[in-house]
Amino acid sequence: MKNIVVDIHTHTIASGHAYGTIRENALAAQEKGLLGLGISDHAPGIPNVAKPNHFSNLRAVPRQLYGVNIYYGVENNVLNDGTMTLPENILERLDYNIVGIHGLCYEDQGMDRNTDNLITCMKHPKTFFISHPDDGGFPLDYERLVLAAKEYGVALELNDAHIRNPRMKNTLENVRTYLELCMKHHANIFVGSDAHDPSRVGCFDSAIALLEEMGFDEDLIINNSLDKFEEFIHFK
Numbered sequence: 001m002k003n004i005v006v007d008i009h010t011h012t013i014a015s016g017h018a019y020g021t022i023r024e025n026a027l028a029a030q031e032k033g034l035l036g037l038g039i040s041d042h043a044p045g046i047p048n049v050a051k052p053n054h055f056s057n058l059r060a061v062p063r064q065l066y067g068v069n070i071y072y073g074v075e076n077n078v079l080n081d082g083t084m085t086l087p088e089n090i091l092e093r094l095d096y097n098i099v100g101i102h103g104l105c106y107e108d109q110g111m112d113r114n115t116d117n118l119i120t121c122m123k124h125p126k127t128f129f130i131s132h133p134d135d136g137g138f139p140l141d142y143e144r145l146v147l148a149a150k151e152y153g154v155a156l157e158l159n160d161a162h163i164r165n166p167r168m169k170n171t172l173e174n175v176r177t178y179l180e181l182c183m184k185h186h187a188n189i190f191v192g193s194d195a196h197d198p199s200r201v202g203c204f205d206s207a208i209a210l211l212e213e214m215g216f217d218e219d220l221i222i223n224n225s226l227d228k229f230e231e232f233i234h235f236k
Helices: 022-031 052-056 111-122 142-152 160-164 171-185 205-214 226-232
Strands: 036-039 068-077 096-100 127-130 155-159 189-192
Touching (some): 155 171, 160 189, 189 205
Parallel strands (some): 096 127
């Protein structure tokens, strides 16, 4: 299987519960042989994260560090009414928006409503990714989610950190379900480290092993090629 060359889903100290800086993560990416690194700290809504002006000023960060291309993103929070926590005027300044359900600012609404809320967020022009849709604490209708992701040009995450975490509820079962549906409907995924420390940047071993076991179609993985990734997010 081709190497993953862009780590889209990484966190820095700006997330409040992660332990590296942008430059430390970029150096780790360079050491892992990555070509690109996405900065995707948690948006307000989760306690102790950076304020909105942190995201609006990401353009102050160089577009290349240690030979690694840098992309400006956010891991945004979907709320119970289907809205997101980072304001529109800031989202438009970023390269991409990852949307995820996080229990610190979301109450389970049941399968249908949870799915509706994520699909509503998919319609935003900066939303290109859905983070960790495997979380069994927030059930989703995967058939509807995958079909909507294909319709709106959004990739679902295969989250390496969740696969490795034995405390996650029904993760492997859920992951297998939506990966099979992605192959059936030719919908895209991305592989994310969800790194909260530089040592985890570019760590995809568990995810890659699962994809190989399932015989997953590599053409559907959008971050195993720098050109494919940039085309996916309409990067200029």
